[in-house]
Amino acid sequence: MATQPKPKPARKKTLARQAANAPTKPADTSVGDLTLLRELSNAVAVSGDEGAIRKIVLDAIQDHADEVKVDALGNVLAVKKARNAGGRDRVLVAAHMDEVGLMITDIESDGALRFEIVGGIADTVLLGKTVLVGAKRLLGLIGAAPVHLLSDDRRGSVIKSNQMRIELGVTSGEAAKKLVKIGDRATFATEFAEVGPSLRGKALDDRIGCATLIELLRGPAYAFELHAAFTVQEEVGLRGARVAGHAADPACAFVLDCTPAYDFPHADAQRENTQYNSRLGLGPAIYVADRATISDERLVRYLKQTAESAGIPYQYRQPGGGGTDAGAIHLARGGVPSVSVSVPGRYLHTPAALVRADDWRNSIHLMRRALENWTSKVLKR
Amino acid sequence: MDTLTHLKELCSAPGLSGYENPVREIIRAAWAPLTDEIRVDALGSLWATKHGTGKAPRPKLMLAAHMDAIGLMVTQIEGEFLRVISVGGIDARVMPGQLVTVHGAQAEDLPGLVAQPPVFLLPKANRDGVVPVTELLVDVGLSAEAVAQRVRVGDVVSFAQQPQELQNGAVMAKSMDNRSSVAAVTVCLDALRHLPHVWDVIAVATVQEEVGLKGARTSAYALEPDLAIAIDVTHGDGPNVKEFSHLTAKLDSGPALGLGPNIHTGLFNAVKATAEKLELPHTIEVMPQHSGTDAFAIQIAQAGIPTMVVSLPLRNMHTPVEMLMLKDVNRAGRLLAEFAAGLSADFMSSLTLD
Numbered sequence: 001m002a003t004q005p006k007p008k009p010a011r012k013k014t015l016a017r018q019a020a021n022a023p024t025k026p027a028d029t030s031v032g033d034l035t036l037l038r039e040l041s042n043a044v045a046v047s048g049d050e051g052a053i054r055k056i057v058l059d060a061i062q063d064h065a066d067e068v069k070v071d072a073l074g075n076v077l078a079v080k081k082a083r084n085a086g087g088r089d090r091v092l093v094a095a096h097m098d099e100v101g102l103m104i105t106d107i108e109s110d111g112a113l114r115f116e117i118v119g120g121i122a123d124t125v126l127l128g129k130t131v132l133v134g135a136k137r138l139l140g141l142i143g144a145a146p147v148h149l150l151s152d153d154r155r156g157s158v159i160k161s162n163q164m165r166i167e168l169g170v171t172s173g174e175a176a177k178k179l180v181k182i183g184d185r186a187t188f189a190t191e192f193a194e195v196g197p198s199l200r201g202k203a204l205d206d207r208i209g210c211a212t213l214i215e216l217l218r219g220p221a222y223a224f225e226l227h228a229a230f231t232v233q234e235e236v237g238l239r240g241a242r243v244a245g246h247a248a249d250p251a252c253a254f255v256l257d258c259t260p261a262y263d264f265p266h267a268d269a270q271r272e273n274t275q276y277n278s279r280l281g282l283g284p285a286i287y288v289a290d291r292a293t294i295s296d297e298r299l300v301r302y303l304k305q306t307a308e309s310a311g312i313p314y315q316y317r318q319p320g321g322g323g324t325d326a327g328a329i330h331l332a333r334g335g336v337p338s339v340s341v342s343v344p345g346r347y348l349h350t351p352a353a354l355v356r357a358d359d360w361r362n363s364i365h366l367m368r369r370a371l372e373n374w375t376s377k378v379l380k381r
Numbered sequence: 382m383d384t385l386t387h388l389k390e391l392c393s394a395p396g397l398s399g400y401e402n403p404v405r406e407i408i409r410a411a412w413a414p415l416t417d418e419i420r421v422d423a424l425g426s427l428w429a430t431k432h433g434t435g436k437a438p439r440p441k442l443m444l445a446a447h448m449d450a451i452g453l454m455v456t457q458i459e460g461e462f463l464r465v466i467s468v469g470g471i472d473a474r475v476m477p478g479q480l481v482t483v484h485g486a487q488a489e490d491l492p493g494l495v496a497q498p499p500v501f502l503l504p505k506a507n508r509d510g511v512v513p514v515t516e517l518l519v520d521v522g523l524s525a526e527a528v529a530q531r532v533r534v535g536d537v538v539s540f541a542q543q544p545q546e547l548q549n550g551a552v553m554a555k556s557m558d559n560r561s562s563v564a565a566v567t568v569c570l571d572a573l574r575h576l577p578h579v580w581d582v583i584a585v586a587t588v589q590e591e592v593g594l595k596g597a598r599t600s601a602y603a604l605e606p607d608l609a610i611a612i613d614v615t616h617g618d619g620p621n622v623k624e625f626s627h628l629t630a631k632l633d634s635g636p637a638l639g640l641g642p643n644i645h646t647g648l649f650n651a652v653k654a655t656a657e658k659l660e661l662p663h664t665i666e667v668m669p670q671h672s673g674t675d676a677f678a679i680q681i682a683q684a685g686i687p688t689m690v691v692s693l694p695l696r697n698m699h700t701p702v703e704m705l706m707l708k709d710v711n712r713a714g715r716l717l718a719e720f721a722a723g724l725s726a727d728f729m730s731s732l733t734l735d
Contacts, residue, residue, distance in 0.1 A: 112620035124497060124511075128475025128700040130545065130553075139545055141553055141704065143697035145621040147472045148673070149628060156510045159474065165620035167696065167704065169551030171632070179548065190480070195492050198522030264498040264518060265459050267507075275501055281524070346520065350478040352494050354522055 027361035031368070034194065036060060037211045037360075041192040041201030044132055046101030046118050046185035047236045050074050053097040057210060057230045064217045065228070075240045076230040077247060083221035089376050092227045092250035092336070093216060093367070094241055094325045095209030095257065096234030099202070100349050101187040102131065104166075104180055111176040112165035113140065115186065119235030123161045125350040131166060134184035140166040188351040197356055198280075204353040206234065208343050209256035212364050222371050224251075234325050238292070241325030245332030252299060252337040252379055254367065255326040258355070259285050259317050259342035275318065278344035280356045283313030284363035287340040290320065292327025296337035302378045303339060306370045312362050317342060337379060341367060382571045384711055385552065387411060388564040389544040392554035395484060397468050397537045398449040398592045401425050408448060408563055408586045415570040416584065422603060426596040427586040431570060435579040435726050442580050442721055443606035443686075444569065445597055445675045446562035447590030447613070450555070451699060453481065453514065453538035461528055463493070463519040465538060469591030473511050475700045480541040483521055486533040492541065493521040542701035550707050551632070557703035559590065561693050561710050562612035568714020569721070576722040580607075587675055597675030601682030607729055608648060608687050610720075611676035612713065615666050615692035617705065622696075630694040633706040635662030636713040639690030643672040643680050647732045648689045655720040661712055666692055687732060691717065 036056075045053040057076050062068060065078035076097070082088070100119030107113055113133070127144045142164050147155050166186065170176045192201040201207070210230055217228050227248040231240030245253065263279040266272065278285040286303050287295050307314040317340075330338035343363050345355045396404030405427050413419050416429040427448070433439045451469030458464075463483065477497035485491045496518045500508050507516050519538060521528060544554035554560075566584045573582060583604055587596030590613075601609060615637050616622060618629040630637045638653055656663040671677050672690050680688040693713055696704040 108620070110620060122477075124474075125478035128472070128697070128702050129478065130542070130702060139547060141547070141697070141702040143619060143621050143702055143704070144472060144475055144700050145625070146616055146698035146700075147470060147474075148698065149616060149622065149625050155472070155474070158511055167547075167620065169547030169549045169553075169704070171549065175549065193492060195522035196527065197524065200492070200494070200522065262499050262502070264496065264502055265462060266502050267498070267504045267516060273502055275499075347478065347494065347496060352478060352480060354494065354520060 027358040028365060029361060031215055031364040032357060032361040033211065033215065036214065037207065038192040040207035040210055041203050044137060044185065044187045045098055046103065046187060047098040047233045049185045050097045050232045053210065057097065057214065060214045061217050071243060071247060073240050073243055074232040075244045077244060078217060078228040080217055080221055080226040082223060082225050084223065087224050089224040090227055090248060090250040091224050091374060092229060092245065092248040092253040092329065093213055094229040094231055094244060094253060094255050094329060095213040096206045096231045096240065096325055097210055098232055098235050099187060100235050101185050104133065104182055104184045104186065106182065107173050107176045107180060109173045111170035111172050112167055113176065113180060115166060117161055121349050123158055126161055126164055127159060129351050130189040131186045132189045133166060133186040134180055138168060138179055139189060140168045140186065143167050190352045197358065198354050199357050200352050200354050202351060204345055204355055205258035205348040208258050208355060208360055212256050212367060215364050216367055216371060219368060223375060231325055238323065238325050238328035242328035242332065245329035245336055249333055250336055251376060252296065253326065253329045255324045255329065255338065255340040256367065257324040257340055257342045258345045258348060259322065260348050261344040261346045278315060278317050280344050280346065280359065282315040283359055284366050285315050285317035285342045285344050287317050288319050290322045290324065292323030293330050293338060295339040298379055299337055299339035303341065303366065303370055306373065307366050310365065310369050312366045314366060382568065384564055384568055385707055387567055388552065388561060388710060391560035391563055392544045392556050395482065395539040396448060396450050397452040397539060398589045400537050401449050401588045404448050405586060411567050412570060412584055415574065422599060424596055424599050425588040426600045428600065428604065429584045431573055431582045433578050433580045439581045440607040440729060441583055441604065442724060443583050443585055443601065443604055443609040444566050444717060445585045445587050445600065445609060445611045445679060446566050447559045447596065447675055448563055448586040449588050449591055450539065451591050452540065455532060455534055455536045455538065457534065458528060458532055460525040461520065461523065463532060465514060465519055467514050468537065470699050471514055472699050473514050476514060476517055479701060481519060482539045482541045483519060483532060484537050484539065485531045486536060487531060489531060491521045491531060493519045496520050540701040547704065551704055552707050553702050553704040555701040555703065557695055557705055558614045558698055561614060561695065561705055565612055565693065565710050565713040565717065568711055569717035572715060572718035573721060576718055578722045578724065579726050580721060580724045582721050590675055594675055594678035598678040598682065601679040601686060605683050606686060609679045610689045610691055610717065611674045611679060612691050613674040614695035614698060616698060617694035617696040619696040630664045630666060632694050632696065633708060634664050634694060635709060636716055637664045637666035637692040637694060639666050639668045639672055639692060641668030641672060642670065643668060643676045644689055645687035646734050648687045652689055652720050655723055656716055659719055661716055
């Protein structure tokens with residue numbers, strides 16, 4: 001998910017369903033490779049520095065694609081030929097490899113590191129967290145002045161990220177420079193974990209989409225030529241998707257991402273949360289429109305029909321802000337009919353995102369079924 | 382002894398104020414082989430006495446380190462989410478996105494995380510600035526039904542941050558305040574195995590310091606020591622506290638020796654003389670009013686007790702990424718042991734304030 005503006009406060013109550021998460025029937029667990037997702041989530045690949053994920057992706061897909069290449073920006077572009085020689089349609093499925101994170105901008109004389117944020121991370125989630133710095137994944141922490149020393153008003157004001165520092169334990173700039181260089185990336189040090197029916201990890205946005213796309217490649221060939229794009233730099237402006245969309249020149253595109261679930265109770269118990277965006281436990285979230293893209297209505301209808309005929313739960317992501325790689329892909333060349341499907345996730349762009357494993361599995365089922373049945377008739381007007 | 386392993390074990394253990402059982406059992410296991418008598422008082426503080434070589438009744442030195450940790454407590458269950466309050470001085474600024482452990486109703490530890498709801502779901506008054514702990518939510522990743530079965534109002538919640546080694550001998554963990562001081566006391570007891578001492582040394586792991594020095598108060602009353610030293614953490618220097626450099630001690634500068642109204646001057650001088658004799662790095666920490674430690678309560682127990690504070694420099698106090706230098710823990714332990722061993726049978730008769 002790319003950064004989206006803060007939602008506006010609700011103006012009126014609506015009759016939206018009660019905060020859902022009603023237990024749906026358990027998803028078929030024959031899909032959803034948790035070992036792979038764990039590896040993807042724990043790897044560090046901040047926008048512009050996606051090498052670690054690229055390597056995992058290349059290893060995972062090499063036996064399941066007919067052509068694999070890495071383009072000029074670092075996108076992994078894989079082609080899985082149609083099962084019949086006659087299948088000349090091309091369908092693009094994309095998921096972004098990059099994650100939000102930090103970039104080291106200065107090493108101070110006391111060994112503390114200054115940083116800038118890459119992508120969208122709120123200042124409020126940085127303080128008091130551990131991070132991994134650089135290719136060596138050096139452990140650091142973002143400390144805070146003890147509340148004991150602060151006046152009340154300072155205890156209550158949010159520290160800006162430019163005032164924060166990463167501490168490594170060293171006490172001099174010389175010592176720090178032996179370990180870190182300016183330009184190194186850093187991310188939260190959170191380890192992937194299974195938590196009851198949920199999955200928790202630092203970069204599920206969008207490693208969960210990458211994992212889905214890998215599973216779609218691993219299956220048998222489809223009736224069309226599948227172009228799988230593992231894109232770079234989504235979080236800093238959908239830049240990988242733009243060139244990947246151009247290169248694939250597809251008949252249509254599906255984008256796999258992770259969308260925020262703001263399915264929390266309202267502080268005022270009398271008021272309903274009408275801006276949840278998506279909810280955990282209700283299945284994959286199909287996009288009708290976001291800030292960057294109006295989804296192709298034929299593809300939206302196709303996904304809905306696919307889900308309903310297969311008995312796969314789904315939800316519509318609330319139209320509004322945000323954006324996915326579809327924002328760039330649908331404008332590639334002369335235009336590409338596009339739709340996005342996301343796994344709903346709480347706490348994206350924080351140290352630990354949380355999704356329901358069944359929502360992920362159901363998104364794999366939905367996409368697999370949608371690709372298995374796809375023909376160019378889907379795009380008939 | 383391996384201080385690092387011990388320190389990590391202590392910091393990993395839960396043990397919020399009033400709920401110190403898990404950490405107390407770890408301390409008991411560490412202290413029992415090093416001492417002669419072990420007891421738990423009515424509030425839960427652990428007393429471990431190592432007898433001296435003097436003729437009974439021997440004078441008593443109390444070494445008090447609080448074992449309780451700050452954390453959260455569940456106040457309300459709202460569907461899948463928990464609402465909480467602080468136990469002790471939680472810094473709300475570090476809470477959003479923090480991993481925690483909910484100690485569930487059925488003695489089951491549930492991994493959770495602290496969530497800050499988006500602005501449009503917050504009360505109007507909290508839409509700018511740091512969101513107070515009471516408006517944050519804890520998410521344990523379970524369905525509302527499972528939460529209702531497994532969590533109760535009143536369940537306590539610990540930080541989940543595990544201890545980690547950093548560069549240069551630095552270690553970070555949750556609850557370094559004050560498990561690092563407990564570790565220093567263990568280092569002291571370990572050293573005393575080979576250092577004859579005349580006095581009885583009573584190591585005390587106190588409860589409920591973070592909510593009002595309560596274990597120190599009851600322990601000092603019951604033990605009525607002749608001298609007492611509170612061991613605690615103090616603010617270490619670091620990138621976030623440069624403006625407070627007059628109030629911080631450098632990491633790796635050794636124990637900080639407290640000086641102020643909670644401190645008996647004669648005792649301070651004796652401890653300082655020990656450090657100097659050992660050529661042990663140390664600094665002086667000015668404590669102009671309340672020392673913010675167990676010493677505040679101990680000093681006025683019974684008819685009054687000469688009291689001292691020995692502190693370990695610690696960065697990022699009351700966050701889950703509290704960091705210190707392992708060397709400082711060992712130095713404090715050694716200082717305490719040497720001071721205890723140096724106490725003569727008639728030390729009290731020579732102790733004066735001036």
